[in-house]
Amino acid sequence: MIEAVSLRKHYGKTKAVDDLSFVVRPGRVTGFLGPNGAGKSTTMRMILGLDTPTGGDVKIDGKHYVELKQPLRKVGALLDAKWVHPNRSARSHLKWLAVSNKIPVSRVKDVLEIVGLTEVAHKKAGGFSLGMSQRLGIAGALLGDPEVLLFDEPVNGLDPEGILWIRQFMHRLAGEGRTVFVSSHLLSEMAQTAQDLIVIGKGQLISQTTTEQFIADATQDTVRVRSPHAAKLREILAAHATVTDDSVSGSLVVHGIPAQQIGELAAENQIVLHELSPQRGSLEEAFMQLTKESVEYHAH
Ligand SMILES: Nc1ncnc2c1ncn2[C@@H]1O[C@H](COP(=O)(O)OP(=O)(O)OP(=O)(O)O)[C@@H](O)[C@H]1O
Numbered sequence: 001m002i003e004a005v006s007l008r009k010h011y012g013k014t015k016a017v018d019d020l021s022f023v024v025r026p027g028r029v030t031g032f033l034g035p036n037g038a039g040k041s042t043t044m045r046m047i048l049g050l051d052t053p054t055g056g057d058v059k060i061d062g063k064h065y066v067e068l069k070q071p072l073r074k075v076g077a078l079l080d081a082k083w084v085h086p087n088r089s090a091r092s093h094l095k096w097l098a099v100s101n102k103i104p105v106s107r108v109k110d111v112l113e114i115v116g117l118t119e120v121a122h123k124k125a126g127g128f129s130l131g132m133s134q135r136l137g138i139a140g141a142l143l144g145d146p147e148v149l150l151f152d153e154p155v156n157g158l159d160p161e162g163i164l165w166i167r168q169f170m171h172r173l174a175g176e177g178r179t180v181f182v183s184s185h186l187l188s189e190m191a192q193t194a195q196d197l198i199v200i201g202k203g204q205l206i207s208q209t210t211t212e213q214f215i216a217d218a219t220q221d222t223v224r225v226r227s228p229h230a231a232k233l234r235e236i237l238a239a240h241a242t243v244t245d246d247s248v249s250g251s252l253v254v255h256g257i258p259a260q261q262i263g264e265l266a267a268e269n270q271i272v273l274h275e276l277s278p279q280r281g282s283l284e285e286a287f288m289q290l291t292k293e294s295v296e297y298h299a300h
Pocket residue numbers: 011014015016017034035036037038039040041042043185296
């Protein structure tokens with residue numbers, strides 16, 4: 001478990017992290033979301049003891065990172081996938097990591113296998129694609145078989161196959177009871193990967209909830225209806241729901257009653273329908289709405 005209490009990090013006048021409190025629980029994938037510059041990386045660095053908080057506190061299972069006797073056995077992290085000596089092979093990079101952290105070298109073979117890099121383990125890491133580098137970074141994070149895993153923007157720049165692999169892999173890690181904390185600025189991706197969400201903007205907490213609840217709160221369900229007798233249908237539906245016209249498609253957008261009830265009302269009144277489709281509000285729009293006050297740079 002990771003627990004942050006009133007965490008703060010100020011760089012001069014910039015409040016990168018500002019009175020941030022949250023809890024990341026084991027056995028779940030928790031997405032750490034926020035627009036660019038929201039303070040995600042700074043928070044992750046403080047969790048890992050790489051940055052000292054200006055105020056407040058963050059602990060892993062009740063201890064500061066620096067107090068952990070064998071940190072890699074407790075916490076694994078992927079912050080920057082390109083952080084590898086380019087002339088080292090994947091295997092020798094991991095061996096070096098293992099030896100310098102008193103982890104048995106035999107573990108290198110296991111983690112290469114887990115991330116699917118066994119066949120290219122002898123190749124220089126400098127020539128790896130971004131996807132392979134991410135896998136190598138994840139192998140490094142897994143070396144100590146840690147209970148807690150932190151990934152900073154792990155899907156950045158990956159192709160769909162790489163993204164799917166990371167998503168499934170995170171679910172597997174959480175399924176094993178580990179704490180998995182993943183930062184991203186891509187809401188739609190996180191909505192599919194994370195069970196819980198911590199959303200921040202300008203260093204402050206905007207929301208901590210389950211992904212399901214976040215979607216339910218942030219979006220509005222509507223039903224799109226098309227009929228050759230739109231005017232009559234509009235009048236009938238208006239007695240039960242809010243109805244607006246979509247002038248582009250010529251359909252009605254109904255909010256307040258489910259598709260089933262709309263279909264029944266149409267049938268009772270012998271109105272032909274050409275379309276009856278439930279719509280989900282765009283999560284991306286909801287996220288932008290929620291964080292728009294906290295975006296560092298706006299396009300005008
Ligand atoms: N070493 C530093 N010195 C000064 N300002 C910093 C430093 N590190 C981060 N900042 C500032 O703190 C704020 C938060 O940055 P941070 O990198 O933590 O955000 P982020 O949410 O990870 O963003 P991104 O998604 O772009 O990586 C930004 O305004 C950034 O410019």
